[in-house]
Amino acid sequence: xxxxxxLEESKNKQASVKPLVDLTKGDMERVNQxxxxxxxxxxxxxxxxxxxxxxxxxxxxxxxxTLASAAMFGYEGxxxxxLATSVEFMHTATLLHDDVVDESxxxxxxxxxxxxxxxxxxxxxxxxxxxxxFKMMVEVGSMDALDVLATAAAVIAExxxxxxxxxxxxxxxxxxxxxxxxAKTAALFAAAAEVGPIIAATDKASRSALRSYGMNLGLAxxxxxxxxxxxxxxxxxxKNVGDDFREGKITLPVILSYRRGTTEERAFWRQAxxxxxxxxxNLEKAFALIGKYNGLKDTIARAKHYGTIARDALxxxxxxxxxxxxxxxxxxxxxRVN
Numbered sequence: 001x002x003x004x005x006x007l008e009e010s011k012n013k014q015a016s017v018k019p020l021v022d023l024t025k026g027d028m029e030r031v032n033q034x035x036x037x038x039x040x041x042x043x044x045x046x047x048x049x050x051x052x053x054x055x056x057x058x059x060x061x062x063x064x065x066t067l068a069s070a071a072m073f074g075y076e077g078x079x080x081x082x083l084a085t086s087v088e089f090m091h092t093a094t095l096l097h098d099d100v101v102d103e104s105x106x107x108x109x110x111x112x113x114x115x116x117x118x119x120x121x122x123x124x125x126x127x128x129x130x131x132x133x134f135k136m137m138v139e140v141g142s143m144d145a146l147d148v149l150a151t152a153a154a155v156i157a158e159x160x161x162x163x164x165x166x167x168x169x170x171x172x173x174x175x176x177x178x179x180x181x182x183a184k185t186a187a188l189f190a191a192a193a194e195v196g197p198i199i200a201a202t203d204k205a206s207r208s209a210l211r212s213y214g215m216n217l218g219l220a221x222x223x224x225x226x227x228x229x230x231x232x233x234x235x236x237x238x239k240n241v242g243d244d245f246r247e248g249k250i251t252l253p254v255i256l257s258y259r260r261g262t263t264e265e266r267a268f269w270r271q272a273x274x275x276x277x278x279x280x281x282n283l284e285k286a287f288a289l290i291g292k293y294n295g296l297k298d299t300i301a302r303a304k305h306y307g308t309i310a311r312d313a314l315x316x317x318x319x320x321x322x323x324x325x326x327x328x329x330x331x332x333x334x335x336r337v338n
Contacts, residue, residue, distance in 0.1 A: 069195075069322075134150070245282075
């Protein structure tokens, strides 16, 4: 059983994504309609697989970042709807591919597409969604936005390959781990936030501010996710606590506990992770060692650090409801460990 690590500072008001949801509600309804339309196909299996994941209850945080970051600079066109949908399709495609690579059986509490339709269908439908995403990017007509999102797609794929290269290797360093999550998770957050000011034709400083915000929010988001795998619950995670351990994933709580441990304890981690001996008994021992060496507490401290960088990135921008909502999202992402 995991150890839940509370935040050191308690706040009277729990942070929420609701302000961002409320501000983008009208545009998100249009995004959701476009998602359903563009996920359609005469090939019956494509909408079945796509809608299985699309309708599974994700917060759609990434497309909301695109909508909010365009609106906060006064954008009044239609391109943000297509770009936000493209961002969500890129994310969905990544999840479909991830579940195949990781051999995952659960996603957001539901059976993964690969367990229902098979690995081949999951990969190919992911490719279909990526194709639809790039068609919409081209329709928007912004070469800069296309460049940012296309670059993110390449970086995400690089992150997947990098994660494979360090998988089940206990000599993985914290820098290696950060390189993986910067590519796999943070790159899409950064791109989603940056394309808003791009199509709003604002200045380079504002564009850089939103990119930095998205990148550091993404790092904080993933660090908290990885902490929750050892200190959350199944309802929060949409998967079983300890699944990262069972799959042999090298995340920061494990890296810190391994490097701070005794020779005997490091031998345990190699046996459990590298040799795949991820029994429930070993999971309990992993929880104990992560607790002993402050693996969760220090992972959350890293998340707070990146959250502060994200907050500082937006500091020079004029005050607005959108800016306030984006700042509250930082606190929301980190407070999930409460």
